[in-house]
Amino acid sequence: MNTSSSSSLCQAWAVAFTTAAVATLPIAAAAAEHENPAQLVAALHSAFGEHHVRAVHSKGIILEGRFAPTAEARKLSHSSLFAGATLPITVRFSDFTGLPDIPDTASAANPRGFAVKFHLADGVEADVVNHSFNGFPTANADEFAQLLRALGASGPDAPKPTALDRFLGSHPIAATFLTTQKPAPVSYASLAYFGVTAFAFTDAHDRRTFVRYRFVPKGGEHLLDADALRAKGPNYLQEEIAQHVAAGPFQFDWYAQVAGPGDIIDNPSIAWPEARRLVKLGTLTIDRLAPDQPAADKALLFLPSRVPAGIEPADPMIAIRSASYPISFGERQ
Secondary structure, X not given: OOHHHHHHHHHHHHHHHHHHHHOOOOOOOOOOOOOOHHHHHHHHHHHHOOOOOOOOOOOEEEEEEEEEXXXXXXXXXXXXXXXXXXXXXXXXXXXXXXXXXXXXXXXXXXXXXXXXXXXXXXXXXXXXXXXXXXXXXXXXXXXHHHXXXXXXXXXXXXXXXXXXXXXXXXXXXXXXXXXXXXXXXXXXHHOOEEEEEEEEEXXXXXXXXXXXXXXXXXXXXXXXXHHXXXXXXXXXXXXXXXXXXXXXXXXXXXXXXEOOOOOOOOOOOOOOOOOOOEEEEEEEEEEXXXXXXXXXXXXXXXXXXXXXOOEEEOOOHHHHHHHHHHHHHHOOO
């Protein structure tokens, strides 16, 4: 990546974060050989600031509904998620960054987030965490922390080349992630979302299948052009989804993308080919806002590793993400 293009990224990302949130925040020291969960949360704060809310995907809205599994899902996994019963769900749509007041219109609000909590019998929960880009900016948590620290160190007054320029110069996939996000959506309900880390499904005969998730809106994807986006307010997505669900339910189909020969299981920055088989796992119907949004948002915790028997994490990044989230949860006020 050349210096001029990476400088524009600094303006779109690092300037937004540093000037709005962390101008006086000391940059975290370089990490040890491998990041631990506390270091990863600190790296998020170095980019976005500490606002005593979620360290990332801070701005969000919570809704409720139900999930109906398919018979095809039961062939892939013996998980209780797919046993046949319709399950209640809680979902949270969000903007990227740790800035709780980021405008929905900001370019740095991409990728959008979509987290799903399935409520099984006897108080058991299962979580799925996704975002609207098919891939992750880095191969592992260590590189992700480095990217976050580079963002935090690359404000408008940083000497050139900035830390972000240097990082992107040696990590082209991260540069692609920052520069090829989708345009802003018409609605949180009009985006596809991807679970970019892999899981292993085990069927009733102990056969394992590696999968990645995607959630596809029943009504298709609908995005805004630049003129339409300029007419939108800073909270248009939250306002739209509240009106949308008040008018009637909306749905997503949940798919498992099945790994093929040669697909990399433990690197979420490498998307699997679109030609890979998709198995429909079921349909999510979202039909109401959750009551008392501030209290619900403070209490709600999604853990990517919280899965029932028949599903298990296959990517090491899932473990450190799941260990990091409770640290961020404990910082909420």
